[in-house]
Amino acid sequence: MRAVMIEGAGGPEVLAVRDVPDPVLQAGEVLIDVAAAGLNRADVQQRRGLYPPPRGASSVPGLEVSGRIAEAGDSAFAVGDAVVALLAGGGYAERVAVPAGQVVPAPDGVDLVEAAGLPETAATVWSNLVLQAGLAAGDDVLIHGASGGIGVMAVQVSLALGAVPHVTAGSAAKLDIARSLGVRTLIDYHEQDFVEELRAATNGRGADVILDVVGAKYLARNVASLATGGRLVVIGLQGGATAELDLGMLMGKRASVAGTTLRARPVAEKAAIMQAVRDSVWPLVATGAVKPFVGRTFPLARVAEAHTYFDSGEHTGKVLLVMG
The missing domain is CATH 3.90.180.10 (Medium-chain alcohol dehydrogenases, catalytic domain)
Known part of the structure; x- marks a missing residue:
């Protein structure tokens, strides 16, 4: 072969x-x-x-x-x-x-x-947004990198669950993809401060859940963007692996930060995630709420x-x- x-x-x-x-x-x-x-x-x-x-x-x-x-x-x-x-x-x-x-x-x-x-996008999004962060109807969720495979899947799943997605991307054309999916808060990270834009969009609350592929570069601003009880899930390190974490701010918000990977998990864990994808995401594909x-x-x-x-x-x- x-x-x-x-x-x-x-x-x-x-x-x-x-x-x-x-x-x-x-x-x-x-x-x-x-x-x-x-x-x-x-x-x-x-x-x-x-x-x-x-x-x-x-x-x-x-x-x-x-x-x-x-x-x-x-x-x-x-x-x-x-x-x-x-x-x-x-x-x-x-x-x-x-x-x-x-x-x-x-x-x-x-x-x-x-x-x-x-498979990779659905498993990543479902395991992190739902199984890890507990995303639920009515939650505000900030999704970084909204025009990539993970970002598009995260937007679609969030909308299907009744959550409110807010997204960042690096160009108007990429933001247009999120707009076409029904997202209202569209943030160009080259031109806008996502912390300020998110606060404005949520009446000062911030995000209940943040899905981040950037890592260190965004850590401080992500924590600043969390609502009380918010959950930040880091799944990528495009912006580096090491940064200072303001524990006082995190504790004051009663928030949490989690970092996850998928590739190195034991077979049994990956099997459980894929079965959750089959049971929970495939029905959304069948209705057209989620599309490749x-x-x-x-x-x-x-x-x-x-x-x-x-x-x-x-x-x-x-x-x-x-x-x-």
Whole structure:
């Protein structure tokens, strides 16, 4: 089979498509003929040598795929079933072996290629906004980076739950995506102070929940933006990993800060998250409240070009690698 190998740490030029042996199934796994794989920030960090795969995981990048079951092992799946999967690695390949618990049926009515953009975003958003932060109807939620795959999913899930999303992005065009989804508070972080804009939009309360992909650079302003009892969940470190935390402000607001990752969690935890996605997010997909948002697709052979586009910061929605 063909798979993408990372031949040294660096830019997109270190990515090469090679012929490699098919994966060998281990106990509890299924084999998937991959239709498409989603690009994620973690893939870029792995390519740069900053985010190695967990012990025992494939060195091939790629954390989410769609496809069809090629070998079902002892699972409840059947050969040919259309599925999506959350991975610890291995997605940029024509075949991938995955613990069966991290695989769920592809949602009905969604093109199988486009479905590759759902598992990582849906699992990240549901596990962090709902399972971690307890987002509920009526909550004000601040979502940073609203035009990317995670951001678009977070907006849609928030609206579906009856929460009120407020978003930041880096251009008018990116904010227009959130506007088209029904968001009213649209903050250009190049031109506006999100702390002030959020206070104005919430009559001084601030956010009940903040979903942050930036990290250190935004920590102080995120805490300042929290409402009493607010919950900040940090899921990315694009703006650095180390910053001072004003514990007095945090305690005064009776607020909390959590940091989470998805890739390195135990198989059982990831399986539980994927089952929650199947039970809670797929019904929203069925009603049209949540839709995959694919910005661009690239064939596997053009993986370096796909990463160059991803690195540019110009992309919106999900970027996918297509195997066919």
